[in-house]
Amino acid sequence: MRLPEKTVERLSVYRRLLRLGRYSDDACVYSHELAAMVSGTAAQVRRDLMAAGVGGHSKRGYRVGDLMRELGAVLDARDGTGVVLVGVGDLGRAILRFVKGCGARLRIVAALDSDPAKVGQLVHGYRCESVSDLEVLVGVGGVDVAIITTPAAAAQEVCDRLVRAGVRGVVNFSPTPIRVPDGVWVERVDLITVLEKVACLVRQAAAEAVEVGA
Amino acid sequence: MRLPEKTVERLSVYRRLLRLGRYSDDACVYSHELAAMVSGTAAQVRRDLMAAGVGGHSKRGYRVGDLMRELGAVLDARDGTGVVLVGVGDLGRAILRFVKGCGARLRIVAALDSDPAKVGQLVHGYRCESVSDLEVLVGVGGVDVAIITTPAAAAQEVCDRLVRAGVRGVVNFSPTPIRVPDGVWVERVDLITVLEKVACLVRQAAAEAVEVGA
DNA sequence: TAGATTGTTAATCGATTAACAATC
């Protein structure tokens, strides 16, 4: 009973929307209501929730309390997930702030940087540590997931060290792809590619509209 | 001859890697070399390049000069793509820096914020303008794409105004989904979801390993 | 020639959508 990638993504979004909605535990939502919130289909929502093991009621829909409990059981580790962030630039700071505010069960165990001037500073409540202590901090902190927000040049080496230290999941925000051994999950978030993609697809759509119009 | 989404994404990555590699125009690369760089397959690279209209040579591979020219023809607008960014926080600043440094043909036409204290400040070389001038700046700047880095509460309203002003593509970094009319392309980048997803999938993989081992 | 690579088709895989019986 392994959940598909895309389903996990959507479960995370459903949960966040329900939190934002401040429903009572006894409130109920219909699959088509959740679908409307994410611009998806009701069938997909029902499928996702079934995969997560949440049952609904033929007439009343899904109970929010049940939803939150089951989504938590699927998405969260019992003691939260230990996370380390490497690279405390603008982007690193932005992510620290997001994680702090989102209510997810993610424990930032350390924020690391190679710049001695940054080490010791407080960033959104987290103390910036030296990247030379990476192995120790990952080891003692029970860290499973790392966030790489370093410049491209440092990304691969930092990643190699993280993996050797025991990290099993990596979110790579650096502008270059990184390689990892089997058994390590990498998710790449490429800001430039997202922008170029949207720009390109918008142009394609516009070009098509002209063709059709002609 | 509309390119698949995923192909466009990878074309953007190939180009960036080739730029980073500082090849001469006459240098050649094989599909399996590009594949290794992105941890993909050679067949997929060939497919992508075929879709982009780049031809290779049975023995020498693909000429970098040809690649760069054709990838540019597919990905770039002739005069660059006008972009506006709304929300000059940590994340907005990070993105402005990325765009500035990446060499993509993206023109930041304006960086907007609702905070009067920020208006007038220079951020990575861009002057921060007031969000109340959104319509004017989008209109005169030839803006096609918008980046939303506002808090969740402001995202939908800002998006509505952008779309009314003529924006056809949106990259939404705010922690909430936004709705747009048909004909507008939205790409959502959800930092929390990416983290929760990696955390969840890593745990699933670990649980499976235990099962198999048992 | 022999060997490696491209271009392209067919097979596979995964995810989404449509449809509908079962339920309340």
Add this chain to the structure above:
DNA sequence: TAGATTGTTAATCGATTAACAATC
């Protein structure tokens, strides 16, 4: 009951991978 919703199966869609003839 009638009508709306869930749970689930079948059909569709899109993307990836495998395979191989054509080329150099």
